[in-house]
Amino acid sequence: MYPPIRTGTSFYTQNLAKALKEAGHTIKVITPKNKETEVDNDELEVLRIPALKVPLPGFFKHFRVTSLFPRNYSLIDAAANNMNADVILLVNHYLDIAFPAIYAAKKRKIPLFCSIGTQLQSLNPYRNKILKVLDQIICGYLVFPSCRKIIAWDKQIEQYLIDTHGNNILQKTEIVNYGVNGNPNFYLKNQHDYQTKFQILGVGAVSEQRSFIPLVKAFALIATDFPNLHLKIIGHIYYDEAVKVAERLNISDRITFAGELSHNEVLTEMMNSDVFYSSLTGQYVGLGTATIESMLVGLPTIVNCPLDILGNEKLSDMVNIIHCPGLDPKVIAVKLKDILANPDLRKKIGGNGRDFVIKNMSWIKVSQDMTSLFKAEISPINL
DSSP, rough: OOOSSSSHHHHHHHHHHHHHHHHOOOOOEEOOOTTTOOOOOOEEEEEEOOOOEOBTTTTTTTEETTTTTTTEEEEEEOOOTTTTOOOOOEEESSSHHHHHHHHHHHTTTOOOEEEEEEOOOSSSSSHHHHHHHHHHIIIIIIIGGGSSSESSHHHHHHOOOOOOHHHGGGGGEEEHHHOOOOHHHHHHOOOOOOOOOOOEEEEBSSSSOOOOOHHHHHHHHHHTSTTOEEEEEEEESOOOHHHHHHTTTOOOOGGGESSSOOOOHHHHHTOOOOEEEOOOSSSSSSOOOOHHHHHHOOEEEEEETTTTTTTTSOOBTTTTTEEEOOHHHHHHHHHHHHHHOHHHHHHHHHHHHHHHHHHHOOHHHHHHHHHHHHHHSSSSSTT
16 A cells, blocks of 8 residues: 555555665555556655455455456566566555565566565454454465565564464564654654643544544543543544444543544644554554654653564653553553643653654664665575
């Protein structure tokens, strides 16, 4: 996926491609056609191939099928051949663009890498089992055997791969972290002032895996203590139980479900909030791109992911992050009250969180790590 689609995967593709180009590499992005975009204006060479948009309401808003178009196989093969490509990088494993990419990699005899930032999972046990079986069959037998390396964005992705495909998957799996969306200097010029804004912010598609229900319940517990406080949740609503919970708790007038907003609007809301809440409710929980954006602007951020999510570089509770490992609304409410009542604590955690992201999650570092991985697998003849 790629902009104008607004997802973490889209921004990952765009930012990694830009960082690799700035490092001196020749890059071509191949992505399904999108009727919202006629011209790409981000200085990258983008090839948009034919695709059939498949409506999957409640599951996946942006799913497009490419492998059913025979011409797509020759288009990707020709692109790799014309630029004398050393590597094909597939971003996410569950998209069917994998099959034309596999064809091109095999025909050109160049390594295929698969970068994974999304787990296929559901809170519905029956649906989750179906997704796991499909993952094991399609990815385990058709995609991963053709990949030279599988790149996990963090340790939770790595664990997901182990749980789904077994420990043998580790033989070809490497962790390479991801970076913040856009130019970090933009965020650093827009640092938080830590004046009380009376707003809690949540960002991300509202789904079973990111339901925001614990946050809504926690907000209800502190609402009377902070009568001017407001909760805003930005993201397309796939799963509306949080909306219903707010209605049942009679706090709908103090909660805004804003739907999908532009990136600039999201950043504006970060600057107008006191704390950012990021919590996944599935089996595997990560940071997410919006979370590291909030950290980079200096907004204190609540997460429920493991503190070692990035491997050796560990987060620290109440130092550079606010850690709520469970989904208990009472625990979340206590953390929210502490941070809302203390501007100095907000400034400390927000500043340390910003420094953590600058050090460990810049796209320059990500592109360097990715390049090192590529070079280790490229044939010396190609070098």
